[in-house]
Amino acid sequence: MTFSAVDAKTFAEQDRAAEAGEIVAELIAVMSKLVISSIGPASSVQDGGRPAPQRYGLTPSGADGSARAGGGEYAWSETTLFAAAIEIGPFGAAFTARGGAVRVALAGASRNADIAGRAVAIDTSMTLADGETLTLGFARGGSFSYLAIEGGIAGRADVRQPGGECARRPRQPLSAPAAGGDELQAAPRERRGRAPDRSARRWRTRRSAW
Amino acid sequence: MGPQDDEFADDATKLFLDSEWKISATSDRMGYRLEGPVIKHLHGHNIVSDGTVNGSIQVPGNGQPIVLMPDRGTSGGYPKIATVISADLGRFAQIPAGRGFPLQGRQHGGGAGGARKFAELLRTLPDRAACHRKLSISTSRRCKMLMSPAHAVSAVDAGTWQIASADALTQD
Numbered sequence: 001m002t003f004s005a006v007d008a009k010t011f012a013e014q015d016r017a018a019e020a021g022e023i024v025a026e027l028i029a030v031m032s033k034l035v036i037s038s039i040g041p042a043s044s045v046q047d048g049g050r051p052a053p054q055r056y057g058l059t060p061s062g063a064d065g066s067a068r069a070g071g072g073e074y075a076w077s078e079t080t081l082f083a084a085a086i087e088i089g090p091f092g093a094a095f096t097a098r099g100g101a102v103r104v105a106l107a108g109a110s111r112n113a114d115i116a117g118r119a120v121a122i123d124t125s126m127t128l129a130d131g132e133t134l135t136l137g138f139a140r141g142g143s144f145s146y147l148a149i150e151g152g153i154a155g156r157a158d159v160r161q162p163g164g165e166c167a168r169r170p171r172q173p174l175s176a177p178a179a180g181g182d183e184l185q186a187a188p189r190e191r192r193g194r195a196p197d198r199s200a201r202r203w204r205t206r207r208s209a210w
Numbered sequence: 211m212g213p214q215d216d217e218f219a220d221d222a223t224k225l226f227l228d229s230e231w232k233i234s235a236t237s238d239r240m241g242y243r244l245e246g247p248v249i250k251h252l253h254g255h256n257i258v259s260d261g262t263v264n265g266s267i268q269v270p271g272n273g274q275p276i277v278l279m280p281d282r283g284t285s286g287g288y289p290k291i292a293t294v295i296s297a298d299l300g301r302f303a304q305i306p307a308g309r310g311f312p313l314q315g316r317q318h319g320g321g322a323g324g325a326r327k328f329a330e331l332l333r334t335l336p337d338r339a340a341c342h343r344k345l346s347i348s349t350s351r352r353c354k355m356l357m358s359p360a361h362a363v364s365a366v367d368a369g370t371w372q373i374a375s376a377d378a379l380t381q382d
Contacts, residue, residue: 063280
């Protein structure tokens with residue numbers, strides 16, 4: 001499963017392309033990507049979820065804002081503040097940068113973390129050089145950690161859910177649980193901007209789909 | 211405390227609030243099962259199905275409460291004795307399975323202050339980060355304090371998501 005990170009401006013382009021049946025990835029100047037080398041159970045990609053369509057009985061999903069926001073903040077990217085992050089369960093995980101450096105931020109439960117053997121603090125941002133691996137131990141003093149990628153994560157058009165959110169919806173083919181081998185693409189670093197709360201806006205504008 | 215708290219006798223409610231609870235290892239994103247004393251219903255465990263929210267605490271027939279989490283269904287048929295206030299939901303989600311924790315009762319609406327404070331924190335986070343970005347090389351103690359780990363946003367410890375007080379901001 002591949003996710004692309006895009007900035008706020010390219011979401012609209014991506015939508016138009018998806019509706020026109022074009023290959024979305026071509027629109028994005030893809031730089032580096034983050035590969036999930038290994039990850040434990042109870043891990044998934046989560047954003048703010050979809051609170052609005054609960055009136056149709058749809059599970060809201062999503063993750064609590066605080067730790068996700070913390071992860072996004074330390075990635076120094078406002079686009080990630082209310083956007084998706086990888087929710088990492090109580091067990092360990094490893095992420096490797098490919099195709100260039102990837103800036104990430106880690107928040108939530110405390111755990112041992114190192115990049116290529118160098119210990120790093122959590123609740124902070126860090127840059128993985130090309131080929132370097134961020135290794136996380138078991139959670140201590142909490143259950144979940146949130147790893148944000150600078151610029152945010154956006155699911156590919158065929159993975160993203162109807163409202164544009166990529167929070168996992170269980171038992172649905174559209175769900176996006178994180179698993180070893182998944183690749184998450186990072187946005188070009190110079191692209192920054194404040195993104196609106198996409199999940200809420202999308203459900204207003206796309207109500208007709210439901 | 212909850213939409214069906216009248217389905218429980220006062221002593222059951224008191225037992226619920228005064229006991230130490232543990233999160234079961236069978237918990238997941240749909241619901242966290244609590245392990246502790248059996249909470250008895252007044253009129254049985256079936257109600258007409260009713261809407262749920264994140265943090266609704268249902269008490270099924272075995273008397274072991276279930277806290278509904280974001281992957282929950284949108285309605286439920288067990289009486290809901292209480293609701294986890296939204297400002298605490300992230301902290302609750304982070305409690306490791308098997309660790310005991312207490313509950314604290316709030317009057318209806320008592321969680322609103324916490325929710326407002328939390329919303330304010332999230333709202334102002336980008337500006338405070340921007341402050342940190344611009345001055346990261348300077349020696350501005352103010353910005354350093356704002357972005358120091360103590361002022362980071364963490365769902366694990368309540369103390370870490372307090373908004374820095376006015377006093378803290380003017381200590382430059």
